[in-house]
Amino acid sequence: MKRRQFLNAATALAAGGSLMAVPAQAQAPAETDPAAYGPPMPEPFGFEQVATLAQERSARIYVQPVADLVGTFENLNYDSYRGIRFKREADPLAAHPAFRLDLLSPGSIFYEPVKINLVRDGVSRPIPFDPAMLDFDPAVFPDGPDLTTIGEMGWSGFRMRTPLNRPGVMDEFIVFQGASYFRAVARGTIYGLSARGLAIKTGSPDGEEFPLFTDFWIVEPEAGSESVRIYAILDSRSVSAAFQFDVTPGAVTMVRTRVALFPRVDLRETGLAPLTSMFWFSPASRRVVDDYRPACHDSDGLQMQTGANQALWRGLMSPRNLQISSFVDRDPKGFGLVQRPRDFETYQDAEALYHLRPSAWIEPEGAWGEGEVRLIEIPVENEFNDNIVSYWLPSGVIPGGERTEFRYRLSFAALPPTNLPLAKVRQVRSGRSINVETTRSYIIDFDLGLFRETLPNYQVSASDGRIVHAYVKPLPEQGVLRLAFEFEPGRAALVELQALLTDSDGLALSETWMTRWTA
Numbered sequence: 001m002k003r004r005q006f007l008n009a010a011t012a013l014a015a016g017g018s019l020m021a022v023p024a025q026a027q028a029p030a031e032t033d034p035a036a037y038g039p040p041m042p043e044p045f046g047f048e049q050v051a052t053l054a055q056e057r058s059a060r061i062y063v064q065p066v067a068d069l070v071g072t073f074e075n076l077n078y079d080s081y082r083g084i085r086f087k088r089e090a091d092p093l094a095a096h097p098a099f100r101l102d103l104l105s106p107g108s109i110f111y112e113p114v115k116i117n118l119v120r121d122g123v124s125r126p127i128p129f130d131p132a133m134l135d136f137d138p139a140v141f142p143d144g145p146d147l148t149t150i151g152e153m154g155w156s157g158f159r160m161r162t163p164l165n166r167p168g169v170m171d172e173f174i175v176f177q178g179a180s181y182f183r184a185v186a187r188g189t190i191y192g193l194s195a196r197g198l199a200i201k202t203g204s205p206d207g208e209e210f211p212l213f214t215d216f217w218i219v220e221p222e223a224g225s226e227s228v229r230i231y232a233i234l235d236s237r238s239v240s241a242a243f244q245f246d247v248t249p250g251a252v253t254m255v256r257t258r259v260a261l262f263p264r265v266d267l268r269e270t271g272l273a274p275l276t277s278m279f280w281f282s283p284a285s286r287r288v289v290d291d292y293r294p295a296c297h298d299s300d301g302l303q304m305q306t307g308a309n310q311a312l313w314r315g316l317m318s319p320r321n322l323q324i325s326s327f328v329d330r331d332p333k334g335f336g337l338v339q340r341p342r343d344f345e346t347y348q349d350a351e352a353l354y355h356l357r358p359s360a361w362i363e364p365e366g367a368w369g370e371g372e373v374r375l376i377e378i379p380v381e382n383e384f385n386d387n388i389v390s391y392w393l394p395s396g397v398i399p400g401g402e403r404t405e406f407r408y409r410l411s412f413a414a415l416p417p418t419n420l421p422l423a424k425v426r427q428v429r430s431g432r433s434i435n436v437e438t439t440r441s442y443i444i445d446f447d448l449g450l451f452r453e454t455l456p457n458y459q460v461s462a463s464d465g466r467i468v469h470a471y472v473k474p475l476p477e478q479g480v481l482r483l484a485f486e487f488e489p490g491r492a493a494l495v496e497l498q499a500l501l502t503d504s505d506g507l508a509l510s511e512t513w514m515t516r517w518t519a
Contacts, residue, residue: 045122045124045217046231047258047260050217050232050233050242050244051242051260051262053233054233054234054240054242054262057235057240057262058263062237062240062264065112065113066111066112067153067154068151069107069153070150071145071147071149072107072141072145072146073150074107078108080140081105083136083137083139084135085135085137086104086105086134086135090103090132092220093220096220096223098163098221098225099160099161099162099221100160101158102158103116103127103155104155104156104157104158104175105134106129106156107156109178110156110178112212112214113129113155113156114156114213114216116155117215117216117218118217119220119231127155128152129153129154129155131145131147131150156178157175157176157177158176158216159172160173160174160175160218161173162249164187165187165188172185173185173247173249174247174249174253174255175191176213179210180197180198180210180212180234181276182196184247184255185358186249186358187249187251188251189356189412189413190353190357191357192299192339192354192357193275193276193278193337193339193357193358194277195255195276195360195410196274196275196276197211197213197232197243197274198211198236198239198271199274199389200236200267200270201269201270202389203322203378209237211234211238212235213243214233214234214235215232216231216232217230217231226250227246227247228247230244230247231243232244237264238263238265238267238270239261239263239264239267239270240262241260241261242260243259244258244259252411252413252417253411253413254410254411255409255410255412256407256409257408257409258407260405261403263399263400263402265400266399267397267398268398269393271374271391271393272368272391272392272394273392273410275389276388276389277386277388278298278299278386278387279297279298279299279316279318279377280296280380281295281297282294282295282296282316282428283295283429284315284428284430285317285318285430286431292348293348294346294347294348296347296349296352296354296383297316297339297354297383298337298354298386299316299337299338299339300339300340300341301314301315301316302314302337302373302390303335303359303361304373305332305333305334306332306333307329307330307333310512311420311422311510311511313511313513315515317377317515318377318379318380318387319379319516319518321379322376322377322379323376323377323518324375324377325374325375325376325377325516326372326393327372328370328371330369330370331367331369332364332368332373332392333364334362334364335362335392336359336360336362336390336416337359338359338360338415338416339354339357339414340415340425341355341427342355342415358412359413359415360410360411362392362408362409362410363408363410364408365408369394370395370396371392371394372392372395373392373393374389374390374391374392374393375389376389376390420511421450422509422511423449423450423451423501423509423511424446424510425444425445425446425513426445426446426447426480427480428445429442429443438489439487440487440489440517441484441486441487442486442487442497442499443482443483443484444484444499444513445478446480446481446482446501447481448475448476448479448480450509451501451509455472455481456481457501457502457503457504457506458470458472458483458499458502459498459502460498460499461497462487462495462497462498463496463497464495465487466487466490467485467486468485468486468488469484469486471483471484471485472484481501483501485499487517492517493519495516495518496514497514497515497516498513
């Protein structure tokens with residue numbers, strides 16, 4: 001899982017450690033002349049042209065690209081890499097009223113070259129790597145950069161800006177850097193969890209395969225446009241693919257995604273629409289953690305809306321051993337990794353600001369058929385490693401040598417949209433029972449709004465062991481309905497727990513809460 005261990009550091013480097021903002025009043029430089037970027041590709045340029053390139057690449061044997069990092073870029077550490085910045089005057093979109101583009105330097109952990117192209121008026125032209133487009137902080141490079149042997153190393157990615165939070169200030173809203181990872185933010189949020197192009201053999205004993213975004217085409221938006229279109233080619237040993245991202249930043253930053261897969265082999269363990277996040281501990285899962293903070297995570301649950309319109313909430317955990325959970329479905333309505341607690345008091349972290357991390361929600365377009373939402377939870381001992389992965393795994397094989405398409409909407413926001421009138425899980429706590437050492441106590445707080453007049457019935461179940469002392473109690477001052485119970489595992493080693501609030505006829509009044517207990 002080497003790539004995932006680097007993920008938080010990689011995306012922090014891409015963002016310079018924080019969301020960056022620059023004034024909007026930059027002027028178009030002479031370098032924005034399309035002729036400065038090399039010869040154009042023939043028109044018309046669009047998704048089908050990218051798909052043709054991906055298909056042609058899938059017919060060739062895959063060779064992983066590696067940049068020959070030399071000179072200043074050869075042995076950069078975290079701090080020195082942060083000392084390299086893209087020049088504002090080199091921005092190819094400097095004349096655009098609403099969008100800016102930063103190209104990201106190679107170096108440090110970014111050793112895979114990325115080709116970046118600008119599409120203007122339907123014509124695509126490459127933007128070759130050029131260190132003259134970079135600033136080198138003299139505090140980090142007092143003797144200046146060593147550029148004597150620089151060749152075509154390629155960029156490592158890019159990020160985009162728009163007036164997201166304040167008029168006239170260009171805030172970051174999306175960054176692509178490192179393998180097939182990308183992150184986005186909505187208004188009032190900061191970088192947190194990541195999305196990926198594909199998840200191949202994640203959690204497999206054979207080892208994970210990390211595909212790469214090798215080529216990007218950024219389409220210059222028309223004046224007045226609120227969206228930007230990005231094309232990409234993804235490549236790996238198993239598959240080549242064409243991507244189209246239509247990104248609309250705002251209170252909800254929407255990334256409408258189209259993918260055409262061209263597998264080199266039959267794909268059996270390939271996750272679609274993957275998300276990657278971090279969960280270390282919370283009041284519901286806090287084993288052997290000595291930390292002043294009550295909680296530490298980028299996401300605290302996997303939220304799902306099934307094809308049958310059932311609402312599910314699976315609380316995340318940091319297990320002792322690798323855990324893989326599958327939620328079988330057909331044509332899911334949506335799923336995503338969510339950061340529900342939005343108040344500072346839940347985390348008490350004035351630096352990481354976990355209460356401002358966004359949630360990510362996947363809404364499939366069209367029928368995705370049978371498959372499962374898969375959740376992978378990896379043991380961690382700190383907050384610096386991403387350890388949570390979710391994705392859709394089709395039930396059948398994606399055949400090699402054929403084109404397979406799928407589409408989905410990926411939204412980044414404080415909380416995902418939902419139209420189901422059901423009580424949600426507000427907070428969960430668990431701990432050792434005060435009565436019996438081997439028994440666990442669970443406290444689940446649901447929204448109280450639906451139950452101010454009549455208390456609901458409840459259903460609590462365990463796949464093994466025994467549920468005892470279950471009851472519900474309204475807490476009006478806190479605005480929650482508390483469901484409490486104790487769980488006696490007996491000799492069980494792994495148990496699935498569920499809880500649901502219902503009316504007198506057994507109809508759901510809440511989402512179904514789920515968790516996994518392990519010995």
